Amino acid sequence: MIDIDLLLASGAAFKKVARSEIIFSEDSTCSFYYQLVSGQVSWLNINDDGKPFIHTIIQPGESFGEIPLFDDGPYSATAMAIEDSIVIRLHKPVFLQLLKENHCLSMKFSQLLATRLRHNFMLLKSFANGEPEKRIKVILDHLKKEKRNLCVDCSQLKLTRQQIADMTGLRVETVIRSMRHMHEKGELQINRGKVFC
Numbered sequence: 001m002i003d004i005d006l007l008l009a010s011g012a013a014f015k016k017v018a019r020s021e022i023i024f025s026e027d028s029t030c031s032f033y034y035q036l037v038s039g040q041v042s043w044l045n046i047n048d049d050g051k052p053f054i055h056t057i058i059q060p061g062e063s064f065g066e067i068p069l070f071d072d073g074p075y076s077a078t079a080m081a082i083e084d085s086i087v088i089r090l091h092k093p094v095f096l097q098l099l100k101e102n103h104c105l106s107m108k109f110s111q112l113l114a115t116r117l118r119h120n121f122m123l124l125k126s127f128a129n130g131e132p133e134k135r136i137k138v139i140l141d142h143l144k145k146e147k148r149n150l151c152v153d154c155s156q157l158k159l160t161r162q163q164i165a166d167m168t169g170l171r172v173e174t175v176i177r178s179m180r181h182m183h184e185k186g187e188l189q190i191n192r193g194k195v196f197c
Contacts (some may be wrong), residue, residue: 001035001063001112002098002105004088010098012090017041023065023079023087030068030075033095036060039085043077044166054166056116057082057149057159066113069095115146127169132178133187135168140188140197150197157195 004012014037017023023034026045041058043065055077058064065079069092090098099106119142126138140157143149149158161179165172179195182188189196 017081017085027074032089035063037086040082
């Protein structure tokens, strides 16, 4: 999202994060802009029963946790490392000054937030429909469009069925059954347990 050299020149610092480590928690105060350098981070909410709902899986180069940078509210979700990762973080006031001084960067953030908001509207619409296959299709279409969590060369989905379940609010058994049905209808390919979009 932002060039690492620019972040470092502004005073940003790298931070190593171990697998399953919480980077920030829902309802905590925002002090930093975060960008993933390596690894994977899950941006999620956990309900009262301990079941996660994954909003997205952050890939290297992407930022996360931006909302409270702009509205001064607490984090609306938790960020947790899926694997050992490295993030770069910049103090919030410095980040906001960087945006003020760089109109192009500010526009990129507006576009990013608009894209995420549009995806959330589509996802909510599919939830209102109630059909598991439509929920899964919305997620897969979004991943294809954004070229996220897919192998560039072969279009293999790089998410587990459990992660798809956690992104759609479905049980993993429902995801498995629905994806098998989608395969039978030709909406996706399953080969030796691997899913191709």
